[in-house]
Amino acid sequence: MATQYNPQDIEEKWQERWESLGIHRAVDGDSRPKFYSLVMFPYPSGDLHMGHMRVYTISDVISRHRRMLGYNVLNPMGWDSFGLPAENAALSRKLHPEIWTNQNIKFMRDEQLRKLGTSFDWTREVTTSSPDYYRWTQWIFLRLYNAGLAYRKQAPVNWCPQCQTVLANEQVENGACWRHPEIQVVQRQMDQWFLKITAFADPLLDDLETLTGWPERVKVMQRNWIGRSEGAELHFTVESKPNVRIAVFTTRPDTAFGVTYLVLAPENPLVAELTTPECREKVEQYLEQASRRSELERMMSAEKTKTGVPTGSHAINPFNGEIVPIWVADYVLMSYGTGAVMGVPAHDERDFQFARQFGLPVRQVISPDGKPAAELAQAYVEPGIMVGSGSFDGLASETARAKMTAWAEENQAGRKRVQYRLRDWLISRQRYWGCPIPLIHCQKCGTVPVPESQLPVPLPVEGIEITGEGGSPLTRCAEWINTKCPGCGGDARRESDTMDTFIDSSWYFLRYCDAGNEQSAFSRDKTSYWMPVDQYVGGIEHAILHLLYARFLTKALKQLDLVSCNEPFANLLSQGMVTKYSPGSGRIEKMSKSRGNVVGTNDFFKRYGADSARLFTLFAAPPEQELEWSEEGAIGQYRFVSRVWRLVSDLVERGLMNPQAECPEASDLDASSRELLKLVHKTIKAVTHDLSPESYSFNTAIARCMELVNGLYKYVAEKAGDQKAAVAPAEGELISFAVRSLLLVMAPMAPHITEELWHLSGCAAGAADSIHLARWPLYVEALTIDDEIELVLQVNGKIVSKVAAPRGLAGAAAEELALNDARIQGKINGQSVRKVVVVPDKLVNVVV
RNA sequence: GCCCUUGUGUCGGAACCGGUAUACGAGUCGCACUUAAAAUGCGAUGCCCGUAAGGGAUUGAGGGUUCGAGUCCCUCCAAGGGCACCA
Structure with a gap:
């Protein structure tokens, strides 16, 4: 056999199989411990590149690892699909925002995120621009309005001439619009809708103390922003x-x-x-x-x-x-x-x-x-x-x-x-592609909320002409804007402003808990079971914006007794950006279309496979740091997975894989076999530690896997280098155990190749089984410890010699060992020994 | 200006509580396989002096604490980020 590793042959096959087996589905109310793994959902702009993939890869590894640890994992995905780019696309391509958005969603979901090998539970997919989502955004707005947390006032506001709309304070950076730094915002007096985030200033500030799983710098930024x-x-x-x-x-x-x-x-x-x-x-x-x-x-x-x-x-x-x-x-x-x-x-x-x-x-x-x-x-x-x-x-x-x-x-x-420095959140936008504010203006009754039974106030799709000029097209849509007052039945007009899209993303994590609910935004039972999010992964650019708004909305909903949690995100990981050399500027810059330094996803998947892409983004830098994309480095990961493939498929071909057998006892093995056994246990221990929330050190986890692969190659060459040589049964069993363990610890990071080899080598229980349903391997602490260690001998803190010594050597014995060492004696050279420092199993330092 | 983060080989990066600095990968070089190349397998590879054995300096710079500092403390330099007339 020893077939060539060809990711194209295996990746899509397993993606479809996982989907049909439904192995990534979260179970509401299950008795296993729950784990809510969330990644910031994207705006469906149309085409993701490798830079975008980093965050989904990190979040996916965490989710897959937790499943193997026996958790009931909720790992959902959706689309933050209201927003200005859809209107701009409509203008330039003569395509309705809804059509453009839905096309993009389909492509990004089926051709990009799925092909990366993500383990999302797509049965809970949410799309914020869909009426069955924004209906509940409107419902939440009305609850806030009735509670006095939404109000209208005239105030000097930030107007972006490019976007043709007002912006919240959080969306202005250096006096410019956050979407285009070259456009200055101007101050205008306008009548606008606000949410009373300032009413929660103290809890938003004080509860930062409880967020022990958040990076300090994000908390500092929020503290400064609230500015008490x-x-x-x-x-x-x-x-x-x-x-x-x-x-x-x-x-x-x-x-x-x-x-x-x-x-x-x-x-x-x-x-x-x-x-x-x-x-x-x-x-x-x-x-x-x-x-x-x-x-x-x-x-x-x-x-x-x-x-x-x-x-x-x-x-x-x-x-x-x-x-x-x-x-x-x-x-x-x-x-x-x-x-x-x-x-x-x-x-x-x-x-x-x-x-x-x-x-x-x-x-x-x-x-x-x-x-x-x-x-x-x-x-x-x-x-x-x-x-x-x-x-x-x-x-x-x-x-x-x-x-x-x-x-x-x-x-x-x-x-x-x-x-406080914090101001109330300005949420009205003079734009079309957003969630309509469900209010009606009546000459007689004033501002009247749309009754909950009449929600959603639909965003009209037919008869809308997007010109990019003269304010929101909603004001020109007569059959939509003219309506009857729910109070007196007289002629009235709908509010034509739509909501800031940050409202949509301030509660999507609650909707995931109960995505199909047609009776309410979410049931209390389900949000109580899943919330808070156990691990949130996203970009640092939302340190204030989204993360502050979502915290506020969660607190407001708690005050209205709609949810029971006080903080939405227990742990937060802010991944660093992906950069690459940009030919335009000659500098290393953030990967982006406009800078012309993007690496396309499907191109890369076709050539090297999603597993190599995942491994490279995990390996090249720790998650919080910047990552520079390097073609050579990415190919290096392709080489690594190919090496794993060759190792395992060769062993299978030679009949050396015997996965059902128990791992032999250390006492039944010779020295080099015992060494491999220990290497396996050390690897499991190290990877287990590296994938834990305290570390999330994926780069070193992969390095440990590589060391095990190197060790296995060496061992196989030693024991079975000659194709004809007989391998002792215990040694075959050891090899099987080592391969099995290797595939398991690599599975969250490289899900396709490990799955294929799991089946190929007979580790799987049957065609319907999956490595991703297997339990995370356990290690034996005693087998991670070496019996003989290298004792470092120093004189005045300088290394002079190294000697082999048994583990647990007593202080006095170690001291004697050092003082009798010829090189140490040469260094001492008759001087009087003032002191000897012994660090057990590490070193002896002779001070003269 | 204030606050935070980061400075380790040619490059990306390792190093738990202060205890063998440079794991792992990339790059480069060599060997094997091959008619040849690619691929693959194996090995070498931080710097300076030395043919070698060996010796010396070394984690942005300088100082301190310590038997011992990449790690702790002080000063400075550089890069990145945040805040910035918030009274």
Whole structure:
């Protein structure tokens, strides 16, 4: 036999067999321990490349390994299929988004993900753009709406001129749209829908502590994004208008005696009210100029100079009754705190810079030693001793913080306040290919929710013309937008905005638990059984976006008593990106179509097979690190699987495989056989450890498999190198055991070739059996330990000699062994031995 | 500017608690097989000095702790990422 390894002959065959046997199906409510393995579902853009395959490979290895460990594994897949590319494709190819999307899904599912050898349970496939999914997205929206967690307000929002829609704060990066960094977003006042994510700011922050299975850097990013700061809101009364109060937020109420001015954000409505006639012209000019500068420009100019103009009005400091001028400046943001700050130049770098710019006084109220410094060269931001602060003088500034806040509360001049950087989630989008917001606007009744029984509000497919201009096509679809009010029955209009697609992906993991349910979004029983996700794998780019939204929605659904879990993802693995040399730039860059450095999947599968592709992506780098695609490296893996193939098929041909036999006892074997037996047990131990969640070290797992293959080749050459030579029965049994174990530990990583060889070598119980139904092999700890070890002998920490020694040699005996060693004695050369350090079974260090 | 991560042969990368640095693979070289080549099998392969035996330095740089540091501590350099007028 010894046939050539030809992946094309075996891979599709097994993919079909696994599917028909249904071996990847998850069983609801099974008594085995459950394991929910999830990979971030893709947007069906049409064609995956090898860079995309990394995440599916990692997640698949984890899923397959868990099945072999005896878990009831849920490993589902679906499509995040609403989104802008479908509309753009419709525009450029004259293809309806739905048709384009469904074509892509079919190709990606059948020609790409299946051919990679993934073990998804396709009976639970979800497609977010399908009415039986978005119906429940709408239902969830209505539940949030009825609970007061969804609301509409007018606010300055981020508008992307390219996407022709608004964006959430999380979707703006460096002042540009996250989808195209070259397009600046612009601020617009608009009436928009928001979800009250800020109501969950504290749980979202605090529960990060419970996510011990998350990478620290993701948690840090979320912590920063939520940006909780504790401080006080202080109230300053306007001198000329005693009924107008300016509230400022500060984290440093202890510096309140150092206030020498107030600043309002240009967008603050108080500006118009407080600007005096003499200052009007300059202020209006300034506001005009500030409104023209984008957020990005405002940020970029941060380090250089500050701008601002006085309003002409003054405010009274509640602590000392002082009158300070009120300015307008764009270093104050309307969207954070109260849109007004107190200026304390002595103790805040930005205020110091501003004061210097405009010649405002600097007053020190905290000093390191309790004595005022002559003049400050820069702001003193550290804690210190209070000075020039009336009755608070002499206190430590940290103590004064609480005391002064309490004083403000007693005197109606302020209160304690916690401020977050996190804003509410803007979810309305002026786009067509998204989930319609299930609300109706009625002249008489106002905003009326669509009754749950009438869901879904369908996204019209017929009669839609996508032009890319003039707003959402939904507003031009008369038969859709005109409707009757569910309250009064009168004429009404549908809400034409659709939802941010991040809502679709904020609950898909719940739908997988109960994908076929036509009565509800998911049953509580099933989500309680499967949730939380035990291992989530996905890209770091969602560290804030998707992962924060999904956490929020889970908490909101828990509050509405629809699910019982508090956090959706117990463990998170953020895989690194795949890079490759890009001829365009001459640099190593992220693999992507636009950079022209992609490696196609089907091309590679045809030539080398999916197993080689999987092994290479696992082997070339640890999962969290960047991986550079290398043709040579990938072919190296093809060589490795071919080597395994030749080894096993040759043994089978020569009748040396006897898989039903028991593994012989170590005592019945000669030295080299015992060595192989130990190598097998060491390999099982190492791979078991490498595939555990503590490691997920697939690269070293494969290295261990390679070592076993090398050991087997060596052993077979020694014992059966001569084709005619008889192999002792115990040695044949040992070889069979070694091969069996090798196939088992490799099975999660290279599922096709191991399955084929499992059957070929007679390990399978029958045609309907599968290596992927087999149990993960166990190792015997005693057989992973060597009896004889190499003892390292050092003098003053330098290696001088190495000697063989029995395992467990006592300290005194080891010391004697070392001191009698000729080379050690040569090094000591008569000097007095000060000390001897013995590390049992490792080394002896002689100190002279 | 602040915070985080990473720096190991020609390359991708190993190294558990501080205890033989460079596992495994790629590349290169050699041998076997072959008429030949490919493929395959076997072997060698970090650097400097040396014909060799052998010796020396070595984990971004410098210092420290320790019998012993790639690993721990401090300073610095470089790359990557995050945050960035958030009061």
